[in-house]
Amino acid sequence: MKKLLLLFLSVTASYVVNAQIVTPQPSPFSKVEQKVGLTDVTLEYSRPNMRDRKIFGDLVPYGKLWRLGANANTKITFSTDVKVGDYDLKAGTYAIYATPNETSWNVVFYSDTTNWGIPQKWDDSKVMAMLNVDVYPLPMSIETFTMTFDDLTSGSAILGILWEKTYVGIKIEVPTDNMVLANINYVMNGTPTANDYYAAAVYYLQEEKDIKQAKTWMDKAISMAGDKVGFWQLRQQSLIYAKAGDKKGAIEIAKKSLAASEKAGNADYVKMNKEALKEWGAM
Structure with a gap:
């Protein structure tokens, strides 16, 4: 017992000697x-x-x-x-x-x-x-x-x-465009998936590149997705069609996206689709 007490006192004394006051830095x-x-x-x-x-x-x-x-x-x-x-x-x-x-x-x-x-x-x-x-x-x-x-x-x-x-x-x-285009070229020369076609098409739309190529890729993505296509994907497809000058096609696709987003209860996409349809003279 006496040895244990001495060990405890020794450890405590060591802690007290080594303890340091820590305060906040004036310039964190x-x-x-x-x-x-x-x-x-x-x-x-x-x-x-x-x-x-x-x-x-x-x-x-x-x-x-x-x-x-x-x-x-x-x-x-x-x-x-x-x-x-x-x-x-x-x-x-x-x-x-x-x-x-x-x-x-x-x-x-x-x-x-x-x-x-x-x-x-x-x-x-x-x-x-x-x-x-x-x-x-x-x-x-x-x-x-x-x-x-x-x-x-x-x-x-x-x-x-x-x-x-x-x-x-x-x-x-930053060299984003060069990196993305190199990646798109690499993937498209392999075996692209529906998601690859979709991502490439949306990038071309957002960065105002070849809209005809974007339309081709998006059509391929939607075709590959089949009945699993999402209302958000249809939304992007409608925007690409509108940008490509196919307003009739854009309206038709936007209506599908609207119906699907209403069914899913997604108020944001309902609003965006209605605004687009109104802009294109369909509402």
Whole structure:
């Protein structure tokens, strides 16, 4: 019993000696993951607060390189090659720095991502992209330094920077179209399924490509699906027919989609089909 008590006291004393006080970080770390088209983009940065301080032109001086946040350098990772401004960036990880000014910022993508803030020795050979972007005033103050992915499309996104009453946006373009077209070509040269034909047709419709080819693929998809065709698939087929100039065919298909969506109790598709039929003069 005495040995057990001594062991307990020893473990307790060790815990007390090794215990550490943990408090919240003043500029908490944030990690944002965003899919842009078929590209995975990951942003890692720290987020300081205003705390009643004047930020741009004071805490963050104009005309001086800034770490774009706090603590370690802000990092962005791309799973594919991308385009930023007029610069082509290879897949990989980059640090982002900025030199703020009143009406525009100079934003740099830097290949060395291991720095605590700004590199002690700046190396121009590691500058992979340098952009001049406009500043837009915000109608309200943003207390916490914030970076976002906005205006998402299949081929691009805007990397937004917001703090105090300032907004800056950087356009990032991704090679979605090339990747999708290569995949479509590969699959179509094999043994495509009904889902493959459908996906290719919808992509051609959405990206405003060869609508006749989209119609051919969609007809094939619907034919292969047979009596298992969904009202959402008929909806897309009707849109393709309308885009191809076959309004009569579009109306006929939209009516089938409407009936099927009403039977399924899907109010959204009922509404969309009725609006389309009205637009095409069928209601």
